[in-house]
Amino acid sequence: MTHLSRNPTGAYAQTPKQRSLWSFLLWPLGVVALIYGISQLVVWISPYDPERTIEKSQLLPPSAQHLFGTDSNGMDIFTRIFAAIENDILLPVAGVITALILGTIAGVYAGFKGKYLDSLASRFTEGLQAIPLFLLGLTIVAALGNGATVLIILIAIVNIPIFFRLSRSTTLPLSNADFVLAARGAGLSDFRIITKHLVPNITVPIVAQFPISCGYGIQVVAGLSFLGIGIPIPSAEWGLMIKDGASILVYGNWWVSFFPGLAILITVIFFHILGRQISRDYQRWIAGRS
Amino acid sequence: MLSFLVRRMITATITIVVTVAVIFIITRKLGDPIAFMLGPRATPEQINFFREKAGLNDALGLQFLNYLRDLVSFDFGESISTGRSVSSEVLLYLPATLELVTFATLTGLIIFVPLGVYGASRRGSLIAKICDGVVTLGVSIPSFWLGLFLIFIFYYILELAPPPFGRVSGSSNVESVTGFLTIDSLIVGNVSALLSALSYLALPCLTLALTSCVPILKLTKEMMVSVLKSPYIRTARNLGLPEREVVWKLAFKNALVPILTLSAMTFGFLIGGSVLVETVFSWPGIGLYAVQSMYKLDYAPVLAVTIIATVSFVFVYFLVDLISAIVDPRIRAKS
Numbered sequence: 001m002t003h004l005s006r007n008p009t010g011a012y013a014q015t016p017k018q019r020s021l022w023s024f025l026l027w028p029l030g031v032v033a034l035i036y037g038i039s040q041l042v043v044w045i046s047p048y049d050p051e052r053t054i055e056k057s058q059l060l061p062p063s064a065q066h067l068f069g070t071d072s073n074g075m076d077i078f079t080r081i082f083a084a085i086e087n088d089i090l091l092p093v094a095g096v097i098t099a100l101i102l103g104t105i106a107g108v109y110a111g112f113k114g115k116y117l118d119s120l121a122s123r124f125t126e127g128l129q130a131i132p133l134f135l136l137g138l139t140i141v142a143a144l145g146n147g148a149t150v151l152i153i154l155i156a157i158v159n160i161p162i163f164f165r166l167s168r169s170t171t172l173p174l175s176n177a178d179f180v181l182a183a184r185g186a187g188l189s190d191f192r193i194i195t196k197h198l199v200p201n202i203t204v205p206i207v208a209q210f211p212i213s214c215g216y217g218i219q220v221v222a223g224l225s226f227l228g229i230g231i232p233i234p235s236a237e238w239g240l241m242i243k244d245g246a247s248i249l250v251y252g253n254w255w256v257s258f259f260p261g262l263a264i265l266i267t268v269i270f271f272h273i274l275g276r277q278i279s280r281d282y283q284r285w286i287a288g289r290s
Numbered sequence: 291m292l293s294f295l296v297r298r299m300i301t302a303t304i305t306i307v308v309t310v311a312v313i314f315i316i317t318r319k320l321g322d323p324i325a326f327m328l329g330p331r332a333t334p335e336q337i338n339f340f341r342e343k344a345g346l347n348d349a350l351g352l353q354f355l356n357y358l359r360d361l362v363s364f365d366f367g368e369s370i371s372t373g374r375s376v377s378s379e380v381l382l383y384l385p386a387t388l389e390l391v392t393f394a395t396l397t398g399l400i401i402f403v404p405l406g407v408y409g410a411s412r413r414g415s416l417i418a419k420i421c422d423g424v425v426t427l428g429v430s431i432p433s434f435w436l437g438l439f440l441i442f443i444f445y446y447i448l449e450l451a452p453p454p455f456g457r458v459s460g461s462s463n464v465e466s467v468t469g470f471l472t473i474d475s476l477i478v479g480n481v482s483a484l485l486s487a488l489s490y491l492a493l494p495c496l497t498l499a500l501t502s503c504v505p506i507l508k509l510t511k512e513m514m515v516s517v518l519k520s521p522y523i524r525t526a527r528n529l530g531l532p533e534r535e536v537v538w539k540l541a542f543k544n545a546l547v548p549i550l551t552l553s554a555m556t557f558g559f560l561i562g563g564s565v566l567v568e569t570v571f572s573w574p575g576i577g578l579y580a581v582q583s584m585y586k587l588d589y590a591p592v593l594a595v596t597i598i599a600t601v602s603f604v605f606v607y608f609l610v611d612l613i614s615a616i617v618d619p620r621i622r623a624k625s
Binding site: 124126127128130131132134135136139140141142143144215219222223226227228239242245246249250252257258261264265268269272 | 304317427570604
């Protein structure tokens with residue numbers, strides 16, 4: 001027999017008006033847009049070009065002229081850190097959004113349909129997750145070359161299994177819930193049941209995972225660029241900037257690598273806090289609704 | 291137990307075939323396999339020869355089967371930069387990675403298990419807050435950046451650590467038996483080589499432990515918090531057992547199995563997950579080998595390392611499941 005099933009927040013899953021997945025994604029995406037806007041403003045105000053060297057000013061320590069100093073090519077590190085946001089935040093976000101859409105659709109469908117399709121897709125994602133991330137990155141770059149698109153593809157590939165498993169495991173207990181049976185009884189198509197009745201019920205874990213995956217994606221972009229196979233020089237990118245300072249760090253030029261790494265750390269922590277905030281928000285909204 | 295073993299072996303095999311298929315599709319279908327295996331400087335004769343030899347004119351299904359056969363016979367082709375067989379080179383570099391990863395996981399356990407237990411037994415205290423802070427920092431900090439600044443502090447400023455190049459100082463010469471320099475130097479009783487090997491291990495181990503092992507801290511704390519709430523702990527406390535005994539003798543035993551499971555999985559993950567740290571410390575393991583081959587546009591080693599690391603991970607995962615099933619009959623029944 002069927003019974004009322006609980007979704008992961010502990011609220012009874014039911015079909016009354018739910019906020020859509022997009023309305024919850026709206027404000028993390030808004031925050032990303034805001035950060036991007038600020039970064040563009042800083043780059044515009046800054047007297048230095050992020051990709052042009054300044055003559056006779058290699059490896060200057062932090063000062064009033066160069067807040068974070070200059071790198072081994074004589075480029076202003078402060079300006080470059082802000083210019084890098086385009087690569088370091090927008091690329092991972094694009095990759096994670098791709099993964100979110102594809103992974104969630106596949107996961108909900110597999111959880112709803114079950115059977116062979118489900119076990120096939122589950123084995124496939126398990127296989128994908130077993131490949132070590134940076135080695136997969138090396139293989140993909142070896143096969144396809146490096147650049148922004150390849151990084152987006154890589155981040156999407158890495159995150160699809162995460163969103164697949166999340167949405168599958170939350171859909172599974174719902175696929176026999178009363179409201180789904182009722183919708184089926186009313187003669188709704190699978191497509192309509194999935195988009196109108198199932199997806200709105202599994203938004204929490206997915207939206208909360210979104211910023212965490214973005215934070216992870218930022219580390220992937222920076223890590224691959226640090227290895228020299230991500231974003232190519234002379235673009236501004238945090239991992240690339242750390243790589244520039246890595247070999248001269250042991251001569252005491254700490255600032256070249258220090259500030260870009262700090263930027264990664266702060267951004268990733270920020271995304272984690274964002275994720276926690278979204279979960280809390282959602283729970284408050286659930287509580288206020290009933 | 292036998293049926294569990296068989297079922298688990300089938301899923302592990304499927305996982306490996308899937309990963310190989312994914313890598314096959316990426317390298318053979320999406321990318322150009324000729325450029326991939328021979329590099330961009332190959333001559334037309336080389337290309338034709340390779341096409342025939344690698345069977346690229348065969349049907350795709352046949353190609354995949356041949357590919358699998360090569361992997362099973364541990365044949366990853368030749369490295370175009372050194373001319374030697376890739377599998378023999380990987381075996382040369384593998385012990386360095388295994389030694390690093392083993393010590394890193396142990397370091398993680400030594401630091402994080404006591405920290406997590408104390409954090410859980412004193413909820414709301416400073417230590418509990420430190421635990422949460424370490425978890426957030428550990429998952430957010432880029433490992434290569436942490437490694438660089440550990441080098442900066444301990445090598446450049448404090449002059450305590452050896453230079454970040456390799457596994458042992460050039461003057462110590464130890465014959466390789468197991469490939470683990472620490473064990474090899476112990477076997478021959480070479481104390482100075484042992485100390486040197488340990489000092490070279492210290493910083494990369496610490497870097498990996500502080501970044502990749504934080505899930506151990508998180509799990510330890512969460513497990514202990516939930517175990518400490520259970521009725522038998524309350525009974526023990528009411529019976530007047532000292533808190534130390536309650537926490538370590540009664541509660542910790544129940545949290546131990548999941549912690550060890552996670553540690554084993556961290557170990558499996560790190561075999562392919564230490565690429566960045568190996569690069570930072572010039573640690574001559576399989577990760578650095580893959581990266582340096584990549585720079586020489588020599589892709590066969592990259593592929594070999596990726597597949598070997600994946601298979602190792604799946605194998606460790608399989609062993610962990612097997613051991614948990616032997617220890618705990620409930621797991622056998624569940625699956």
